[in-house]
Amino acid sequence: MTKSLQAPHPLTLIPGPVEFTDEVLQAMATPSESHVSPQFISVFGDALALLRQLFFNTDKTAQPFAIAGGGTLGWDVVASNLIEPGEDALVLHTGYFADSFADCITAYGGKPTQLKAPIGQRPSLQAIEEELKKKSYKVVTITHVDTSTGVLSDIKSVAAIVRKVSPATLVVVDGVCSVGVEEIRFDEWDIDFVLTAPQKAIGVPAGLSIFIASGRALDVFKSRKSPVTSYYASLAKWLPIVQAYEAKKPAYFSTPPVQNIHALLASLKQILAVPLEDRFAAHIRTSDHVKSTIEAYGLSQVASQDGARAHGMTAVFLPDGVTLAELLPRISKRGIVLAGGLHKEIAAKYFRIGHMGVSVTDEDRGDFEKALAAIKESLVEVGYKI
Ligand SMILES: Cc1ncc(COP(=O)(O)O)c(C=O)c1O
Structure with a gap:
């Protein structure tokens, strides 16, 4: 990764808009x-x-x-x-x-x-x-x-x-x-x-x-x-x-x-500039890493069927007793912007992580290490036991 020309900004890891290249x-x-x-x-x-x-x-x-x-x-x-x-x-x-x-x-x-x-x-x-x-x-x-x-x-x-x-x-x-x-x-x-x-x-x-x-x-x-x-x-x-x-x-x-x-x-x-197959494989790798880490934290996904989960985003149910209003600002304070829920019937019960584009293809950025650490620390801060 070369040094970014962009002004310092919170890392936007929502399911679009994503981070852009210089x-x-x-x-x-x-x-x-x-x-x-x-x-x-x-x-x-x-x-x-x-x-x-x-x-x-x-x-x-x-x-x-x-x-x-x-x-x-x-x-x-x-x-x-x-x-x-x-x-x-x-x-x-x-x-x-x-x-x-x-x-x-x-x-x-x-x-x-x-x-x-x-x-x-x-x-x-x-x-x-x-x-x-x-x-x-x-x-x-x-x-x-x-x-x-x-x-x-x-x-x-x-x-x-x-x-x-x-x-x-x-x-x-x-x-x-x-x-x-x-x-x-x-x-x-x-x-x-x-x-x-x-x-x-x-x-x-x-x-x-x-x-x-x-x-x-x-x-x-x-x-x-x-x-x-x-x-x-x-x-x-x-x-x-x-x-x-x-x-x-x-x-x-x-x-x-x-x-x-x-x-x-x-x-x-x-x-x-790289074969599309390699691009898809990189997104699958990152998606698997995000999803398995989230599961290791004890959290479950909205998309519940194996083989029917997106590779560019993950929708994660909040633990019982934790609200979006408690969690997202804490994650944001750590420099990471995630999205709340959108599906009308369950919107307050989950949050979404986007993993698409340069955040995925440029692994040296370490975007998901930062995001997953921020999620973990914020969960601990609101009293959730991992
Ligand atoms: C699956 C899907 N379809 C359509 C749209 C609408 O796209 P736009 O917001 O660019 O109008 C979105 C936006 O997020 C989307 O996620």
Whole structure:
């Protein structure tokens, strides 16, 4: 680790935003530049090409996008372009973010059906298969990692079931808390749409909505019977823009966030400088270390099923009698920022640790030694016996 150029700051180890590298932050300080200058067109085009690599995508009928916005905007893109009013969507529920995605689908006139599992678990593949046989779903949405619970979904198996039982149904993945940390083989697993945001495992400040649509998804959008139900989120507006930038040609719909795109390119270059498999393995190692240490402290995880736990975050139940208000400020006093609970039904009962990006890949930083020590000391301070 070289000495950081960043001002001293509390270590942000929440499930996004994560810590950023100096190179990414310096890229945010790019001087002003025309969004249709040859220099910027080249940067944007390169960033789109590298996004394909992040998704293991080589099929050119698919198209990556990066537009100003957030992860949430990806839901609007799905709900207003891929689903027509009155059509059914199956929303696989593993926590808070499925409720929000379902709300977004409803806002555009779609009809979401949520398939739920007990808190901390994911719907079984058998339950998904049975549900798919009940009606003709236009899309299935899966939260790859639900940031409220740390539950990891098996998107490869779900996609395979969809293709077997209901081949025309589009497979849509909310990868906001998974892209850059969990394996996603977009072409090979036959996925139709992955939406994400940069502030988690991609390691770039918030401000972008990043997504990739398959050729099948784009065909479904192009053959809509009713008009697209959004304006800014319309694929009809954005498809020609990203196609032009990727072909290194100028185009305009709404001004791209030039500095954010520079930062995205800087981060993708860093991420892709090592094989993605090594990056995933590093996150698995750190995740295993955090989870086993937490368990050694006598604490249990919200995500309760083996093999269904995220590798970029851990959601941890508080010990009996200890509150978030007692614990988190003590951890914060030790220079570590963790997150409280988010799942509506259990929010006060747990906290979350993010382990994504440079905190994981640069082991010399020792970020998790510091965080785990801070958690232990704070637990002892509030009277918990380890
Ligand atoms: C799984 C998941 N989906 C969607 C979102 C929404 O993303 P954003 O906050 O960038 O709009 C988040 C945010 O944390 C998330 O964790």
